[in-house]
Amino acid sequence: MEVAVLRARGLKSSQLCGKLDPYILVQYKDQQHKSTRIKNHPSSLFFCFCHRGKGSNPKWKQTFKFNVEESSQRSNERHKLVIRIMDHDAFTEHDYLGEATIYLKELIEMGMESGQAELPPQKYRVVSGDQSYGGEIQVGVTFTADVTR
Helix, strand or coil: CEEEEEEEECCCCCCCCCCCCEEEEEEECCEEEECCCCCCCCCCHHHHHHCCCHHHCCEEEEEEECCCCHHHHHCCCCCEEEEEEEECCCCCCCEEEEEEEEECHHHHHHHHHHCEEEEEEEEEEEECCCCCEEEEEEEEEEEECCCCC
């Protein structure tokens, strides 16, 4: 399964200056991948006031691959992809900005029947820690059945 994470828009910062250096953690079951970090600011107070919120619309354009086991395809487990958006901090713990969840059971079932299925890139709502709107993220997913098994 390939997951293409293209961009996010309107990410909310919990920092006073609003500077974001966002990255994402993409998780499917026990597999996880990390994107590159989008660096958006030099360390200066001037930048803080003049470029507020520049990192709230990052573009990753990255693809991640996940293995989908045949045994899990037939089980009643939930097939979900969780995309956590984080803000890199140099001197403190990284901040959790929110997450989007994409349910994949139907996509995987369709892909098993026809050999391949796709969710074209679309926008998903990012939900922050307090369950409020935290922006949106654009993601596409392609599942290709492994016919060699």
